[in-house]
Amino acid sequence: MTAPVAQSATSDGYVVQFAMPREWTLETLPEPTDPRVNLRSIPARTLAVITYSGTWSQANYEENLKKLQDALAGAGVKWHGPPVWARYDPPWKPWFWRRNEIMVELD
Numbered sequence: 637m638t639a640p641v642a643q644s645a646t647s648d649g650y651v652v653q654f655a656m657p658r659e660w661t662l663e664t665l666p667e668p669t670d671p672r673v674n675l676r677s678i679p680a681r682t683l684a685v686i687t688y689s690g691t692w693s694q695a696n697y698e699e700n701l702k703k704l705q706d707a708l709a710g711a712g713v714k715w716h717g718p719p720v721w722a723r724y725d726p727p728w729k730p731w732f733w734r735r736n737e738i739m740v741e742l743d
Contacts, residue, residue, distance in 0.1 A: 640722035640737065653678075653720070683739045684708055684715060691731045697721060701738050714743040 642653040656665065662675055686704040690696050701719055708715055717740070724735040 640724050642720045642722040644718045644720045682742045684742055685737050685739045687735065687737050689732060689734055692723060704738055715740040716743055717741045
């Protein structure tokens with residue numbers, strides 16, 4: 637497993653995504669032992685992303701999501717689907733060094 641660890645909200649909770657190194661394929665990854673874990677490939681797509689540092693608080697997330705959405709709206713760029721929140725650092729890393737991103741898929 638490599639960074640980022642991303643999550644997006646669903647009606648049942650959250651979907652957590654892990655990026656795997658390129659040398660692994662769906663055929664060579666180990667089979668999950670937990671039935672709630674599904675392996676799938678995500679096709680290439682175009683995303684708009686905002687990067688920010690700091691804590692993983694809901695307030696920090698919402699502030700930066702609004703910045704991203706305002707910038708896209710101001711540029712006349714359309715997006716769809718739920719935002720994906722990506723975190724790159726372990727919880728013990730000082731908050732001011734943490735790297736976070738919010739991604740939205742462009743139309």
